[in-house]
Amino acid sequence: MYYKQYGNTGMKVSAIGLGTMRYNDEDIKAGRLEKCAEIPLYAFEKGINYWDTAPFYCDDKSEIVTGIALSQVKRSDVYVTSKTNFNTLKSQKPDRDMFRRRLEMSLDRLKTDYIDFYHMWCMLNLDSWEKHMEALYSFFEEAKADGLIRNIVFSSHMQGNEIETVVDSGKFKGMLIGYNALNYRFRQSGIEKAHKNGMGVVVMNPLGGGMIPQNPEAFSYLTKGTDLTVPQAALRFVASHKEITVTLAGCTTKEHIDDAVKAVENLKEAPAAEIVKQYENEGVAFNNLCTGCAYCKGCPKDIPIPKFMDAYNQKILTGNDSSIKSRINNHWGMDGKKAADCIACRKCERECTQHLPIIDRLKEISQLIG
Ligand code: SF4
Ligand code: SF4
Incomplete structure (x- = not known):
């Protein structure tokens, strides 16, 4: 040791x-x-x-x-x-x-x-x-x-x-x-x-x-x-x-x-x-990923933020927009439309341990899901 x-x-x-x-x-x-x-x-x-x-x-x-x-x-x-x-x-x-x-x-x-x-x-x-x-x-x-x-x-x-x-x-x-x-x-x-x-x-x-x-x-x-x-x-x-x-x-x-x-x-x-x-x-830096710590829980609109942010991680890791939808549907089995319920109250962003732009990411997810 x-x-x-x-x-x-x-x-x-x-x-x-x-x-x-x-x-x-x-x-x-x-x-x-x-x-x-x-x-x-x-x-x-x-x-x-x-x-x-x-x-x-x-x-x-x-x-x-x-x-x-x-x-x-x-x-x-x-x-x-x-x-x-x-x-x-x-x-x-x-x-x-x-x-x-x-x-x-x-x-x-x-x-x-x-x-x-x-x-x-x-x-x-x-x-x-x-x-x-x-x-x-x-x-x-x-x-x-x-x-x-x-x-x-x-x-x-x-x-x-x-x-x-x-x-x-x-x-x-x-x-x-x-x-x-x-x-x-x-x-x-x-x-x-x-x-x-x-x-x-x-x-x-x-x-x-x-x-x-x-x-x-x-x-x-x-x-x-x-x-x-x-x-x-x-x-x-x-x-x-x-x-x-x-x-x-x-x-x-x-x-x-x-x-x-x-x-x-x-x-x-x-x-x-x-x-x-x-x-x-070496061109590698992943400071912008959600770690799934769940400190952002308690959204007033009941948005499962860590799951959506996990889906967004896939985009960062693969560089592929479509990986977000596939993660939401196939891995989490969720209705991606829920992302659009965000009222931008910022509660989650204040508590996020990684200081992620959660609201912007939810907006982007919402647009991709259509
Ligand atoms: S900013 Fe949006 S996602 Fe975050 S807690 Fe408020 S409503 Fe929920
Ligand atoms: S607090 Fe931030 S890093 Fe932790 S699960 Fe929520 S979005 Fe991800």
Whole structure:
């Protein structure tokens, strides 16, 4: 396993981290949690010492499964995370007791006295971040002073310049962001700034919400000069950034872990600017694809936006207008006319993690469908 320093914390973490949101669904539903815990234990055997978990993952069982595994290894040999925000606390104005109860629940489930990295979770934009800072940051600080958490970090879907603002606040030891071969331009300046300021950078969604493995031909350029598969090469693309500390791989099976470990064998790091230049010189840049994250859900006209944006992805990937209609009809089995219902309220665009021009794309789809 290849290891990196987590910012200025003095912690040495594996370049691949275990994303614990993909424990086997059937085992989770059947309550076979010990069996699920074999995954983090196998990851540990392979040198993966960074385990990222949260409330709600895997029917709210991820922390419990992760705790079963954590209790079977030497505690100081693994860095474990969890997360909180207004949603987990079920209040826009949470008090200290609510914060503590949630944190204590995570500690209890994880069977530990402390969490190494506790996230101010899912800051969608600066406005949401500011509100969370005002309401919660002092509780994080107090929990840290009490030894319940070791490092205060945040996770976000903001774009690069907004991330820079959060980094500049100097309030966090690290961050968790979505970064991959599809969206790097949105966040590149943010990771560069965080690295420069001595923060750790952990990356989620390195496979672009499945877009990369689902389109192996379009992304075959990532494998050039390697014996890696497209998903492995996509992990390596992220992990090779000097600015990125940990690349999370969501693993259901031991084979997934083996694949992820292979992706960083003999890793060579380079600055983001160099890597991006190299790929863009080859004429490939897919920063404008929908990742299917579904943060845009809740359209007042009930438009299934992620499905329409997925159909639009096909046009970007194939260069063929007709692929939109075929995806809508054959893959999604939808009535494409629904795209015309958009009233341009912009709700979805404000929430889109990729900052996509959803309204324009729906208009274009609507015209193509006729
Ligand atoms: S802009 Fe259109 S698609 Fe987006 S939420 Fe509003 S009505 Fe729905
Ligand atoms: S349109 Fe944006 S928010 Fe919606 S699924 Fe796609 S990337 Fe996510």
